[in-house]
Amino acid sequence: MPDPRRSRLKKILGIAGSLAVAALAGYVLYRTFQRISFADVVAHMRSTSPGVLLLAAACAAGAFSVLAAYEVAVVRYVKHCIGRAKPVMTALIAFPLGHAVARPC
Numbered sequence: 001m002p003d004p005r006r007s008r009l010k011k012i013l014g015i016a017g018s019l020a021v022a023a024l025a026g027y028v029l030y031r032t033f034q035r036i037s038f039a040d041v042v043a044h045m046r047s048t049s050p051g052v053l054l055l056a057a058a059c060a061a062g063a064f065s066v067l068a069a070y071e072v073a074v075v076r077y078v079k080h081c082i083g084r085a086k087p088v089m090t091a092l093i094a095f096p097l098g099h100a101v102a103r104p105c
Helices: 004-034 038-047 050-077 085-102
Strands: none
Touching: 050 085
């Protein structure tokens, strides 16, 4: 018979871990957006040719697609039946967060 205290502790630790990750993501976003000027972003995008912007968007979409496919493959490898949506959502969250955290300040 499962121990209800242990199951409650696992639930509390899961919630605390999720809140810690969300807090880290919020902090990273806050620090990142402090250094970015919206006017500078718009000015740089206007000075960049549309072809280069489309190429950058295609590269970002390709990188996300590869990461999402990797997540789906890993879930299949460990033989968990959770569908494709959850691994793709994980990739959608991990891709920008990983780039923001790994970026040197």
